[in-house]
Amino acid sequence: MKLVLTADRLIDGTGAAPVRGGALVIEKGRIARVTTKDKLERDAGPGSEVIDVPGGTIMPGFIEVHSHMHCSAEEDAFKHVTTESDQVLTMRAVSAMRLALGSGVTTMRDLGTKNQIAFPIKKAIQDGVIPGPRLLVAGTPITTTGGHCHMFGTEADTEEQVVSAVRQQVKLGADYIKMMSTGGGFTPRTNVRAAQYPAETLRAAVKDAERLGVRVSAHCHGTVGVRNCVEAGVHNLIHSTWTSANPDEVYDYDPKVADQMAEKGLWVDPTLAFDFIWQDKGIPPRPTDRLSLRSDPPRRYEILRDMWDRGVKFVTGLDTGMAHVEFDDFAYTPQVMVEQMGIKPMEAIVCSTKTSAECLGVIGETGTLEKGKAADAIVVNGDPIKNIRVLHDVTTIVARGQLVKRDRKLLV
Ligand SMILES: [Zn+2]
Known part of the structure; x- marks a missing residue:
């Protein structure tokens, strides 16, 4: 079964601008599609479990x-x-x-x-x-x-x-x-x-x-x-x-x-x-x-x-x-990078995801939301570009395709 995350925006971790009304389609533990809510009907299809987080931002774990x-x-x-x-x-x-x-x-x-x-x-x-x-x-x-x-x-x-x-x-x-x-x-x-x-x-x-x-x-x-x-x-x-x-x-x-x-x-x-x-x-x-x-x-x-x-x-x-x-x-690390070191929220997010995956040698597998990669995704409650502190409030987590947190409740 497909698992679909939808939220007000999606940040893919590559440094690209946030996508409004983002949606992430997950199948067999991998990212099957990075898309938007309005294109979802075509991409997700029937039999999908959709988790919508109003006000939230989907991003890489x-x-x-x-x-x-x-x-x-x-x-x-x-x-x-x-x-x-x-x-x-x-x-x-x-x-x-x-x-x-x-x-x-x-x-x-x-x-x-x-x-x-x-x-x-x-x-x-x-x-x-x-x-x-x-x-x-x-x-x-x-x-x-x-x-x-x-x-x-x-x-x-x-x-x-x-x-x-x-x-x-x-x-x-x-x-x-x-x-x-x-x-x-x-x-x-x-x-x-x-x-x-x-x-x-x-x-x-x-x-x-x-x-x-x-x-x-x-x-x-x-x-x-x-x-x-x-x-x-x-x-x-x-x-x-x-x-x-x-x-x-x-x-x-x-x-x-x-x-x-x-x-x-x-x-x-x-x-x-x-x-x-x-x-x-x-x-x-x-x-x-x-x-x-x-x-x-x-x-x-x-x-x-x-x-x-x-x-x-x-x-x-x-x-x-x-x-x-x-x-x-x-979440303290990107918070301090933004609030004390003075870099942009998007830069701190890229450090927390893509750059760290490159350093660990796992960028082919995780670190960004791209088709084919392992489904390691989270949804935070709010817009981290406006307020980096929302990274402390993670409502939903998918790790290697498995839903491990939903509505702030840990399932494992
Ligand atoms: Zn140490």
Whole structure:
């Protein structure tokens, strides 16, 4: 049977102008037609189930490129992931997947979870055992001994060890490699301002990953780590915070390196909604000292805007699972892109769909509403071009052709 979504408008995710009175015809899990309500009788035919959302906008499902499915998203996220059993962490991951799907995330990439949790969760979703987005996983991140996220990472120090760790993750089924180029705020006794790996080691990982047909993403706060990632051709930079090596300064932005990112076509997941989410939820900022990661949100948004203007491609990742960053918080990312960074709503929507699908290598399958692609579509209540915040209100969700939410009620 055909499933048909109709609404006041349709945004296909390619960047094209919204279509008034849009309709999406879904058959056998795929998009059979992207059309309009007035042409529907001819396209849909009898025996179709039609779901009309007055006032709504049909658009591609969201793509969240940065989750940690076994992290609790609570104040004690670090304690939970370092003390709880794998069984409890697996149950957290199951509930996280449902939460993400119910917020309109139809594709998700996990960037760091224990192997024994990440791979079975991916399989359980594929086999229909549990509900969840289409899931791409990195498994454990690759880090230095005692380095960022060593608690659930593979520790590898030398070039040889790093290459071996890449091969191990691919052997287990990794869709993407995650490396830790600098220390991180989540992991005590690491240094956010200093590099964990020289550029040559990152380059060796990129080279071997490319040989095996996967891409590499790397966490980088300190400018030295950002620079190393760009030099090594890491496909997807995470955070790209430009943290200064000098603890008396917050940032040390290098526009020339941003130009290189654009030239090389590297994708950046700036995890830019983090501070905003804490503020929005009324969470007091944590006390900082000279060693911790500091932030200056207005300056950060200015830097990100400059990177954008230089042509750097942005993808949408929240770092879900970290303290107070929940699995159903996706819409904060495009909201902050529009309200704080100052890009257009349509640009933020394209980052959330098409560009992120390109970064993940799944653009042939999803990321835009085009005939033949998997039916990953949502309907939001209102017009996101007028008010980006309506992305928080997803009334209807179809994931891989299956209706999973209707009238704001989750069916899975
Ligand atoms: Zn992360």
